[in-house]
Amino acid sequence: MKDIITLGIESSCDETSVAIVKNGREVLTNIINTQIEIHKQFGGVVPEIASRKHIDNISNVTKQALKEANMSFEDIDIVACTYGPGLVGALLVGVGYAKALSFALNKPLIGVNHIEGHISANYITFKELEPPFLCLVISGGHTHLIYIEDYTKFKILGKTRDDAIGEAYDKVARVIGLEYPGGPKIDKLAKEGQASIKLPETYFDNLDFSFSGIKTAVLNLNHKEPNINKADLCASFEKATTNMLINNTTKAIKEMNVNKVALAGGVSANSYIRERFKILGKELGIDIYYPELKLCTDNAAMIASAGYYNFLAGKISSLDLNAVPNLKIG
Ligand code: KG4
Numbered sequence: 556m557k558d559i560i561t562l563g564i565e566s567s568c569d570e571t572s573v574a575i576v577k578n579g580r581e582v583l584t585n586i587i588n589t590q591i592e593i594h595k596q597f598g599g600v601v602p603e604i605a606s607r608k609h610i611d612n613i614s615n616v617t618k619q620a621l622k623e624a625n626m627s628f629e630d631i632d633i634v635a636c637t638y639g640p641g642l643v644g645a646l647l648v649g650v651g652y653a654k655a656l657s658f659a660l661n662k663p664l665i666g667v668n669h670i671e672g673h674i675s676a677n678y679i680t681f682k683e684l685e686p687p688f689l690c691l692v693i694s695g696g697h698t699h700l701i702y703i704e705d706y707t708k709f710k711i712l713g714k715t716r717d718d719a720i721g722e723a724y725d726k727v728a729r730v731i732g733l734e735y736p737g738g739p740k741i742d743k744l745a746k747e748g749q750a751s752i753k754l755p756e757t758y759f760d761n762l763d764f765s766f767s768g769i770k771t772a773v774l775n776l777n778h779k780e781p782n783i784n785k786a787d788l789c790a791s792f793e794k795a796t797t798n799m800l801i802n803n804t805t806k807a808i809k810e811m812n813v814n815k816v817a818l819a820g821g822v823s824a825n826s827y828i829r830e831r832f833k834i835l836g837k838e839l840g841i842d843i844y845y846p847e848l849k850l851c852t853d854n855a856a857m858i859a860s861a862g863y864y865n866f867l868a869g870k871i872s873s874l875d876l877n878a879v880p881n882l883k884i885g
Pocket residue numbers: 568693694695696697720721722724725736737738739742820821822823824825826851852853
């Protein structure tokens with residue numbers, strides 16, 4: 556079979572990324588232009604600035620991707636872009652650019668759900684991984700426990716009822732004085748502390764999550780006891796949030812009778828979470844997967860991979876594709 560080359564575009568938040576991926580799994584290039592330094596000074600992503608920066612960057616990032624892959628536009632077979640969920644102004648830049656490319660090159664356009672993209676990052680890291688499996692998507696905007704029935708068939712088993720886990724990490728980091736994005740800083744500081752502080756964990760009868768309770772508890776504690784040991788607080792917060800993830804995932808493993816669990820999304824870069832899931836895998840005798848670090852946070856290679864599988868399934872978008880900021884999966 557002829558190789559299929561996908562050009563992927565990601566612009567849902569504060570990363571302008573363009574990737575070229577062969578047959579859905581082999582990354583030829585994955586350029587990620589991050590705006591973190593700009594948004595840092597505001598303590599979080601400023602949507603209007605993000606979309607303006609995407610406009611400034613997208614054309615150059617695309618040129619850079621082609622150059623690095625030693626390719627020209629004529630070598631591209633499919634154009635895939637994130638069309639939701641995300642910041643509307645940011646999404647529109649990638650969607651508009653992808654539509655123009657698809658039209659000009661006369662190649663199929665594939666609109667990709669960003670969460671599906673995060674899941675697909677695992678296909679790039681693990682060439683042998685195939686559905687069905689269970690995936691825990693933990694990122695700045697999402698906390699979903701999903702059964703991956705097939706490459707483009709999903710069943711949501713549980714999701715957060717309030718804050719996404721990454722949102723809680725970023726908020727906690729901010730109040731204890733760590734820079735945006737706080738997740739990686741908590742990861743680092745927690746290694747110097749002990750999980751000695753009792754924090755509330757929330758559980759439901761079903762597989763839903765909630766992180767607003769623990770977030771508020773940490774904020775209140777930090778306010779009442781400004782001299783509290785920050786490293787201990789980070790370690791305790793990491794442990795309690797991971798307990799919730801492990802609890803629901805264990806229930807879902809039994810319910811769905813699966814032997815493969817994948818992690819995905821920015822928070823799956825967390826070293827403590829990875830370690831706990833590795834232990835869970837050993838205990839239950841199941842395989843645990845998580846993408847290499849660069850593919851955990853937002854990038855276009857994962858979008859190209861998901862785009863490829865949508866293409867194979869005949870899920871091709873029309874040129875009136877629009878950004879859908881609250882796009883659902885499944
Ligand atoms: O997947 P992502 O890049 O964007 C969304 O789709 O939301 O995830 C970004 C989130 C941020 O909340 C960031 O703090 C978190 O991932 N994150 C981490 C780590 N690295 C990134 N959280 C905990 N530990 C990390 N090592």
